[in-house]
Amino acid sequence: MTSSSDISAPMGGPARSGERILLGQVSMAHLVSHVHITTVPALMPLLPAFFGASYVEIGLALTVFNLVSLLVQTPMGFATDRFGARRILLLGLVLGGSSFLSIAVSPSYVWLLIAMAAAGLANGVYHPADYALLARGIDGSRMGRAFSIHTFAGYFGNAIAPPLLLGAAALAGVGQAFALAGVLAFVVAVLIILTPVGEGGARSTAARQADGPQEALPRASLITPTVISLIGLFVLLALSTGGLVSYAVAAFVQGYGLDLASASAALTAFLFASALGVLAGGALADRTRRHGLVAAAAYLATAVITAGLALTTPSAVVVIILMGLAGFLSGIITPSRDMMVRAAAPRGAEGIVFGIVSTGFNIGGLIGPLLFAFLLDRGQPRAIFAVAAVFMVLTVLLALVQERRRT
Structure with a gap:
């Protein structure tokens, strides 16, 4: 028999409220994960003196972080679908928070490597757990917007981490900046525990399933040509946008005659415009099923802008405008990208597939x-910029191949 709460769920009653709570929880966790990803890069100018290490040695800590995340991403996907996404997400927040708090307590270089390995393990939790919760707990007609809000929170975490952590370091020291990054994870974990999904109202069946263990599926059925193609897509996205985020400032200062303030302003424009583009892309993703075409079109325009930066020497104002436009366009593709992964995932295996595909970011x-x-x-x-543009064009071609395979 169908209960009255089940009938009212699509109408936007308690189930819709539960979706908002779930989306808020997952988005807060995603923001924390991106603050943690950005913590060491944001504090980089201060870390050699703090740890008594070279820049290369500090860079090795980032390599350890990414390598551990790469190795555990897929196993964490299986753990998410086996033991429950909410439970795994809370464990990731606690482990990540403890990792950065421990650096504040034991500020040695050796411990930095150990703590970054633990933080990498925690980082491997977020994508499979977040996307499993969203895929099972949000109505399909609103999925694109939910993905966009979730991704916006992560991009916003990237954007706020440098001023937040550098400000904390200036006021209280580098150790306290690491402690702040750690405490933030515990605050979000407590908020998630205190706001169970559906509190005060009925929940949809999908939302209830998001918290509990899921029946295991055969692993062989998950490694399909589509999933392998999506891994390649994520690798290319990481290579292209990652190169711009990490090295655009240095490139502008070294080869374009921009001062550090103007070059930093250009990167800031890219990051914040990317976050806004994600929101616009979410609305677009809910209005079309041709997600591969949306991603290809937006990223092709981004490639043209990036190639233009490689071939010309624009003024500082024009550079800031072009970087902002490139960031907005690159942000638009993100919800469509996530919808492509969701479409490739068998029901009940969303966490596993997102975990597998997200290894592309780490590669x-x-x-x-x-x-x-x-x-x-x-x-x-x-x-x-030239190499980033090449990676973008390859991403466009792969997205078109993915779209053709889907149709």
């Missing part, structure tokens, strides 16, 4: 820094 995170740093060391700052 790109291992390759990209070495490649773009090599170009800067060779005195080729314009090549940063």
Whole structure:
């Protein structure tokens, strides 16, 4: 028999309220994950003196973080669908928070490596757990907007981490900046515990399933050509946008005659415009099923802008405008990208598939820094944008292939 609460769920009653709570929880956790990803890069100028280490040694800590995340991302996807996404997400928040708090307590270089390995393990939780909760707890007609809000929260975490952590370091010291990053995770974990989904009203069946363990599916059925293609798509996205985020400032200063303030303003424009683009892309993703075409069109325009930066020497104002436009367009594709992954995931295996596909980010995170740093060391700052544009064009081609496979 169908209960009255089940009938009212699509009408926007208690079930709709539960969706909002769920989306808020997952988005807060995603913001924390991106603050943690950005903590060491944001504090980079202060860390050699703090740890008594070189920049290369500090960079090794980032490599450890990405390598551990790469190795655990897929196992965490299976754990998410086996033991429950909410439970795994809370464990990730606690582990990540403890990792950064421990650096404040034991500020040695050796412990930094150990703590970043633990933080990498925690980072492997977020994508499979977040997307599993969203995929099972949000109505399909609102999924694109839910993905966009979730991703916006992560991008916003990237944008606020540098001023937040550098401000804390200036006021209280580098150790306290690490402590702040850690405490933020515990605050969000407590909020999630205190606001169970559906409190005060009925919940949809999908939302109830999001908290509980899921029946295991055969692993062989998950590694499909579509999933492998999506891994490649994520690798290319990490290589292209990751190169811009990490090295655009240095490239603008070294090869375009921009001062540090103008170059930083250009990156800030890229980051905040990306977050706004994600919101616009979410609304667009809910209005079309041709997500591969949306992603291809937006990223092709981004590639044209990036190639233009490689071939010309615009003024500081024009650079800021172009970087903002590129950020907005690159943000638009993100919800469509996530919808492509959701479409490739069997029901009940969303966490596993998102975990598998997200390893592409970590692979790109291992390759990209070495490649773009090599170009800067060779005195080729314009090549940063040229190579990024090439990766973007390859991303466009792969998105079109994915769209054709879907149809």
